[in-house]
Amino acid sequence: MYSEIANSTSMRRDADGAIIPADENNRDYQEFLAWRAAGNTPTPLPTPTLAEVKAAKLAKLAERRWRAETAGVTVNGLSIPSDAASQSKLTAAVVACVLDNAYSVNWKLADGTFQMLDHATLIAVAQAVRAHVQSCFDREAMLAGEIAAAADAAALAAIDIETGWPA
Structure with missing residues (x-):
């Protein structure tokens, strides 16, 4: 599972908290794109008060x-x-x-x-x-x-x- 980071193109991998930049050459980002292509939707991270x-x-x-x-x-x-x-x-x-x-x-x-x-x-x-x-x-x-x-x-x-x- 992944979470969207507000006001960012990066994602957070929920399993380990890794921040994944939107970079087509990044293996983690490629895995995220495949996960999303399989019909999954990232969860929006709550905006801090x-x-x-x-x-x-x-x-x-x-x-x-x-x-x-x-x-x-x-x-x-x-x-x-x-x-x-x-x-x-x-x-x-x-x-x-x-x-x-x-x-x-x-x-x-x-x-x-x-x-x-x-x-x-x-x-x-x-x-x-x-x-x-x-x-x-x-x-x-x-x-x-x-x-x-x-x-x-x-x-x-x-x-x-x-x-x-x-x-």
Whole structure:
């Protein structure tokens, strides 16, 4: 059995979910044509609701924000990782720095090298990473609002979640 994909010339083979393009040279498409010539009719796939499409776009948006958030940040020429573990370790280092103004730490940079960070540099790095992470969440919140406000699938498709992220 096969299912029609709305607004597409491709078919889905129901047995394994394979998408079969309408290509006369494709063996799977030839099998589909023979199946249809035998009097069979593909089942139309249900069109997702606007709410389902919005939910899928919000999930993609969260993943896109995560990629931007964890891409790292450059502070005074230093390439600083900004993944969740690095953020947590940076927070701990800042706490130690606040408790001891003479505290410094040998910090591992994104390229794998180490750099000694003194009190002032450590504070600057922490503030820059925090600002970067927050700006990623701010971008996600703005786009999530646009997604929620989209009146139809065309308006939703027009929302670009790939560009405009902090570097």
